[in-house]
Amino acid sequence: MLSLSFTIREARPTDWHQIYELYNSLPLEDLYMRFFCLHRFSEEEAKRLVTLNDHVTIVVEVAGRIIGEGSLYNTGEFSLVVAPDFRGYGIGTEIVKTLIEKAKQLKMKKIFFYVLRDNIPMIRIGKKLGFKFIEEEGELMGYLEL
Numbered sequence: 001m002l003s004l005s006f007t008i009r010e011a012r013p014t015d016w017h018q019i020y021e022l023y024n025s026l027p028l029e030d031l032y033m034r035f036f037c038l039h040r041f042s043e044e045e046a047k048r049l050v051t052l053n054d055h056v057t058i059v060v061e062v063a064g065r066i067i068g069e070g071s072l073y074n075t076g077e078f079s080l081v082v083a084p085d086f087r088g089y090g091i092g093t094e095i096v097k098t099l100i101e102k103a104k105q106l107k108m109k110k111i112f113f114y115v116l117r118d119n120i121p122m123i124r125i126g127k128k129l130g131f132k133f134i135e136e137e138g139e140l141m142g143y144l145e146l
């Protein structure tokens with residue numbers, strides 16, 4: 001795997017604009033993978049992501065620029081995205097590992113994500129980290145007992 005220096009930290013309210021820019025730089029199909037619906041990401045959604053307390057959001061920075069984001073909701077569901085130019089460096093894997101640790105700290109019993117069958121990178125991440133998969137209405141749900 002290629003190597004790249006990056007840092008992962010919890011999102012701060014002031015990050016909303018960079019998160020907004022990250023999402024608006026993505027092709028629509030990536031937004032679909034992240035949110036399971038086709039829509040552009042609004043400024044209000046970016047602000048909610050860094051302020052509402054029904055989830056934990058982490059961001060990944062490379063040279064001060066936010067290039068990845070992952071959110072874990074109180075339900076145990078999580079989702080993530082890495083900017084296309086920064087994929088294949090192991091960042092997605094590190095985001096999921098960090099969310100697993102956050103879930104353990106929060107004493108969650110199980111975490112899960114939904115993924116389309118053709119999303120090979122996300123399925124590989126899940127398998128590598130021990131998630132099991134079940135099919136639900138044409139999508140896959142990956143889950144991990146903690």
Ligand SMILES: CC(C)(COP(=O)(O)OP(=O)(O)OC[C@H]1O[C@@H](n2cnc3c(N)ncnc32)[C@H](O)[C@@H]1OP(=O)(O)O)[C@@H](O)C(=O)NCCC(=O)NCCS
Pocket residue numbers: 030031033034078079080081082083086087088089090091092093094113114115119120121122124125128
């Ligand atoms: C899924 C996603 C977060 C992965 O990010 P990433 O930083 O590239 O992930 P990693 O570098 O950790 O790679 C994950 C695995 O996919 C593999 N991979 C990466 N790109 C691939 C490609 N185009 N085709 C096949 N495999 C690929 C990597 O080799 C790695 O597998 P390995 O560890 O067995 O070698 C990223 O593709 C993305 O943002 N996609 C759009 C949004 C999305 O699908 N989110 C998930 C919804 S839950």
